[in-house]
Amino acid sequence: MSAPRPSETTPERVWRARRELLGAGLGLAAAAALPARAAAPAGEAPLVPNPPEQVSRHNNYYEFTTAKDVVWQLAEELRLRPWTVSVDGAVERPRTWDIDELTRRFAPEDRLYRLRCVEGWAMVVPWQGLPLAALLAQAQPTSKAKYVEFVALHRPSEMIGQRQPVLDWPYREALRIDEAMHPLTLLVSGAYGRALPAANGAPLRLAVPWKYGFKSIKAITRIRLVEHPPLTSWSKAAPSEYGFYANVNPEVAHPRWSQRRELRLGELSKRPTLPFNGYAAEVASLYSGMDLSVHF
Ligand SMILES: Nc1nc2c(c(=O)[nH]1)N[C@H]1C(S)=C(S)[C@@H](COP(=O)(O)O)O[C@H]1N2
Numbered sequence: 009m010s011a012p013r014p015s016e017t018t019p020e021r022v023w024r025a026r027r028e029l030l031g032a033g034l035g036l037a038a039a040a041a042l043p044a045r046a047a048a049p050a051g052e053a054p055l056v057p058n059p060p061e062q063v064s065r066h067n068n069y070y071e072f073t074t075a076k077d078v079v080w081q082l083a084e085e086l087r088l089r090p091w092t093v094s095v096d097g098a099v100e101r102p103r104t105w106d107i108d109e110l111t112r113r114f115a116p117e118d119r120l121y122r123l124r125c126v127e128g129w130a131m132v133v134p135w136q137g138l139p140l141a142a143l144l145a146q147a148q149p150t151s152k153a154k155y156v157e158f159v160a161l162h163r164p165s166e167m168i169g170q171r172q173p174v175l176d177w178p179y180r181e182a183l184r185i186d187e188a189m190h191p192l193t194l195l196v197s198g199a200y201g202r203a204l205p206a207a208n209g210a211p212l213r214l215a216v217p218w219k220y221g222f223k224s225i226k227a228i229t230r231i232r233l234v235e236h237p238p239l240t241s242w243s244k245a246a247p248s249e250y251g252f253y254a255n256v257n258p259e260v261a262h263p264r265w266s267q268r269r270e271l272r273l274g275e276l277s278k279r280p281t282l283p284f285n286g287y288a289a290e291v292a293s294l295y296s297g298m299d300l301s302v303h304f
């Protein structure tokens with residue numbers, strides 16, 4: 009993992025971004041908890057978080073609507089408690105966790121991550137979350153646990169987009185077990201030092217920062233360890249457009265558009281998209297020997 013290098017001082021831009029967070033109503037303690045500078049590979053500019061309203065008011069969350077700028081209003085209808093998350097399948101110790109018990113047991117850490125949507129927009133978010141590996145280790149996966157499937161909430165009474173068959177509900181995602189165990193893979197319960205906004209997937213969503221955004225499933229209720237690759241919502245809906253791996257790759261175009269460049273929310277000009285969304289040093293070795301244009 010790329011930890012901040014102690015020899016580097018906080019660049020002014022980042023310092024100013026922290027002050028803007030303060031101005032946006034973050035408590036002092038919360039702002040102090042944010043990393044002073046982002047982990048960035050050598051030679052790359054440090055990450056600057058997007059303002060919190062940008063992150064909570066421009067969302068893909070098809071359980072509510074496909075209209076990104078309206079999700080946040082509809083998502084306020086979702087009742088976030090009581091909420092349980094079950095961990096089962098190929099594990100020695102299956103368990104259903106109450107969400108608050110889960111976040112108490114595995115104290116969330118701060119992580120500043122890029123998010124890159126397949127549609128071309130991108131942002132930088134200070135999440136709080138627990139490494140998925142910690143929760144999986146507690147469950148003790150058996151030798152049959154080769155993949156991890158995630159299932160989101162199905163509650164059409166509150167998630168009004170689920171009244172239409174836009175996707176085959178509930179939303180499902182999956183990772184290979186080594187991807188799930190990778191230290192960058194986070195179960196997110198907060199952002200900007202506060203509770204996670206409903207529009208971003210409260211009370212619990214995934215953050216897999218080297219993959220396109222759709223892999224980072226929101227409103228998780230079940231985590232199931234399985235032997236065979238599970239079918240995921242997007243690869244079921246459009247297999248030629250959305251592969252199982254969905255690693256951010258500027259070299260592999262989406263069938264309908266290029267993936268070479270991205271627009272960070274709030275900026276005027278596009279930036280080049282980086283292999284593995286900028287996390288190649290940490291994760292490229294997971295895919296050595298694989299043809300990433302086949303396993304896209
Ligand atoms: N349950 C669920 N999770 C989801 C989605 C969704 O529609 N439903 N959309 C995905 C997509 S396409 C993206 S880009 C990210 C967006 O996360 P954000 O709204 O926090 O930026 O959520 C992902 N997780």
Ligand SMILES: [Mo]
Nearest residue numbers: 125126221222
């Ligand atoms: Mo996305």
